[in-house]
Amino acid sequence: MAKRSKSAPIRVLIAKPGLDGHDRGAKVVARALRDAGMEVIYAGLRQTPEDVVRAALEEDVDLIGLSILSGAHMALFPRILALLKEQKAGRIPVFAGGIIPDEDARRLKKAGVRAIFGPGTSLEEIVSTARRLARGAA
Amino acid sequence: MSGSAGPPPVARAIRRGDRRALARAITAVENGDPAAAPVVRALYPGTGHIPMVGLTGPLGVGKSSLLSALVGLLRGQGRTVGAIAVDPSSPFSGGSVLGDRIRLERRADDDGVFFRSMASRGEAGGVAAATREVARLLEAAGFDVVFVETVGSGQADVAIREIATTSVVVLVPHLGDEVQTLKAGLFEIADVFDVNKADLPGADVAARDLTELAAMGKTRDGWSSRVVRTSTTTPTGIAELWEAITAHERFLDDSGARVAGERRRLAAEIAGRLRDRVGHEVTERLERDAELRELLDRVVGRKVDPWSAAERLYRDWYGGR
């Protein structure tokens, strides 16, 4: 039952780990993904890595998108990836958006974050990358 | 599948409490994946015994917050809870933003709770059927109570009655126009009215109005709707809300209405599934099938009216019965 038919909507979790307080960017991305026909589970602010992974597994998502502004990404993202692996869900692709310095972005990609979008990225690019990642995951 | 060699492994995994297996089976059910059929079939006989509590009401009245509060209350009593939150799919893109999970407060390591967001996808009848299928998977996985949150106000949501054993209609003070919709539709579907946001002014008046309204009649089962007040911010009234729900559940057992209600819901479920299935097939074939496309052409050309076209198809397919 792991196979997913091509016509079924892509399910994507959008979460904002860390302590920073607003989620406008994450909401804009959530709506763009919805308009592209995806089912977006919006988990909201201040999610711990454990919350994110639990939500991803219960919701059986094809993809996880993380948004962050606070600079805590170097602590939080690898933890989320590790927890996913621990749960044998390391194949769920994770992408990230936010203000992430180039050097950090390189390291996060090495650690397994599949795509990283800076503040200037177009929604079209985010949507097409999300779709590609989700389809590749099945 | 190896014939009658017992339940498929996925079904056994779900019964054992394997949360991944459960999550994936829910996806398969949502997608109408044929692989889900043997699992559903294997688990069905053991279901139908737990409260399925519907929380419905207009946008933003606090349904998800209440769900979270009820989860907290029940977990405190050692009971496990499955929850399904249904949000509409966009008719344009087919996509959806499912945001009810935001309100859920619980310990991230608590296996006594399973929360799943669902997009409504199809039409009303099909939504009810798919939701009930998912609710039964949660029951089979061992959860003691299942909650189903749906958005709605008015006649469109009579669907909650096709899902839940107890329907809670959530409202807020200063109902205004809502009272009109109430008279029109919600009144008959509520086993429990909850005036939430009782920390705001006007809750007393709203509760009194509803109590008067509720006293005017009974639900189809002969139950007099209860009216409670809650606030999830203070929080107050959550235990009273649960008590009203359990009072209705007891009534269902004592009066025998549970069996009749389940029979009615299952009939609606079969009809809903069939309606969806046939509807999709007809829509598709009207474009694909040469003969049916020609019929559609004739309807478009005003040679045949839609009613007669439908009658003709119905007779062709089901005729002679």
Ligand SMILES: Nc1nc2c(ncn2[C@@H]2O[C@H](COP(=O)(O)OP(=O)(O)OP(=O)(O)O)[C@@H](O)[C@H]2O)c(=O)[nH]1
């Ligand atoms: N003052 C007050 N606000 C509340 C109460 N319960 C919920 N809210 C607020 O009402 C808003 C909506 O709450 P939700 O629980 O998301 O409501 P909902 O009915 O699930 O919303 P939808 O699923 O979008 O229809 C939030 O801002 C809550 O904080 C309450 O008892 N009192």
Ligand SMILES: [Mg+2]
């Ligand atoms: Mg909600």
